[in-house]
Amino acid sequence: MPLAFVFPGQGSQAVGMGRDLAASFPAAREVFEAVDETLKQNLSRLMFEGPAEELTLTANAQPALMAVSLAVLRVLEQEGGFDLKSRVALVAGHSLGEYSALAAALTFDVPTAARLLRLRGDAMQKAVPAGMGAMAALLGAEMAQAAAICARAAEGPEGRHEIVEAANDNGGGQVVISGHRGAVERAVELAKAEGIKRAMLLPVSAPFHSSLMAPAADAMAEALAQAELRPPVVPLVANVSAAKATDPAEIRELLVRQVTGTVRWRECVGTMLELGVDRFVEIGSGKVLTGLAKRLAPDAQAMSVGSPADIEAFLKSL
Numbered sequence: 001m002p003l004a005f006v007f008p009g010q011g012s013q014a015v016g017m018g019r020d021l022a023a024s025f026p027a028a029r030e031v032f033e034a035v036d037e038t039l040k041q042n043l044s045r046l047m048f049e050g051p052a053e054e055l056t057l058t059a060n061a062q063p064a065l066m067a068v069s070l071a072v073l074r075v076l077e078q079e080g081g082f083d084l085k086s087r088v089a090l091v092a093g094h095s096l097g098e099y100s101a102l103a104a105a106l107t108f109d110v111p112t113a114a115r116l117l118r119l120r121g122d123a124m125q126k127a128v129p130a131g132m133g134a135m136a137a138l139l140g141a142e143m144a145q146a147a148a149i150c151a152r153a154a155e156g157p158e159g160r161h162e163i164v165e166a167a168n169d170n171g172g173g174q175v176v177i178s179g180h181r182g183a184v185e186r187a188v189e190l191a192k193a194e195g196i197k198r199a200m201l202l203p204v205s206a207p208f209h210s211s212l213m214a215p216a217a218d219a220m221a222e223a224l225a226q227a228e229l230r231p232p233v234v235p236l237v238a239n240v241s242a243a244k245a246t247d248p249a250e251i252r253e254l255l256v257r258q259v260t261g262t263v264r265w266r267e268c269v270g271t272m273l274e275l276g277v278d279r280f281v282e283i284g285s286g287k288v289l290t291g292l293a294k295r296l297a298p299d300a301q302a303m304s305v306g307s308p309a310d311i312e313a314f315l316k317s318l
Helices: 019-024 026-039 043-049 058-081 096-106 111-125 144-155 181-193 211-226 248-258 266-274 288-296 307-315
Strands: 004-005 090-093 133-139 164-169 172-181 198-201 279-283 301-305
Touching: 004 058, 004 096, 004 288, 019 026, 019 043, 019 058, 019 307, 026 043, 026 058, 026 111, 043 058, 058 096, 058 111, 058 279, 058 307, 090 096, 090 266, 096 111, 096 248, 111 211, 111 248, 133 181, 144 164, 144 172, 144 181, 164 181, 164 266, 172 181, 172 211, 181 198, 211 248, 266 288, 279 288, 288 301, 301 307
Parallel strands: 004 090, 004 279, 279 301
Antiparallel strands: 133 172, 133 198, 164 172
């Protein structure tokens, strides 16, 4: 049964994540210790104990979520004898999860992924002054409808143009928009007027995956140019192209474009289905991508693997 491993993005973090893994498996502890050492921070204690508001900060949440995903993978490899290269057809990750996917596929090592994600989180936070940007979820909207709403909402008072764009096309009638706060708020009101089932602002600190993130994209271009990237041992299905990628130079470019571009998750899942995948396994914290897979690919199997019990169940299912 062709497998895809998918890796969660921001919003899947929760206080306590990874704690049971660390208590049960030396392989997981090694990953957490490597990330702590790389970042010169006791990030694992923050993951295990909180506080939630500190864990939720972009610069902490991004490397923390990667650490949990790679800890799960290392346990599968060392305890279960699981070989990613021979058992998994494709990898993909939602936003920051793309770095987790690439670390899993050995494009870069865990310390490099941690450094890049810490830089990415800091750069995304600093790209736009606090309060200037916002994001909102349109539930019950399809991509074309959301794009039309954004186009209308971009025209502000006195003809002033503001930015509001589709940030995530998650599928199943779930589109996230991002941009200037005023434009996002206008889009929410327009969506409600059009009968969209639910439109709501999200509790995020910056307008991610919009063109307002251009300064962060520049910072990532510089950092990625200096990082060593190897061809992934399993092909990546990339967020911004929704296509397979294996060339390190192309992957660098895709990771830079991803900072300002739309996460085309609905199309990514479609690509994986077209390439023969019929089982999606979410590796790490939470079950967001498992839920999306069940809606987007109802004929495929989907499961999440984030705890010792999940690991046991997954290995038994092979």
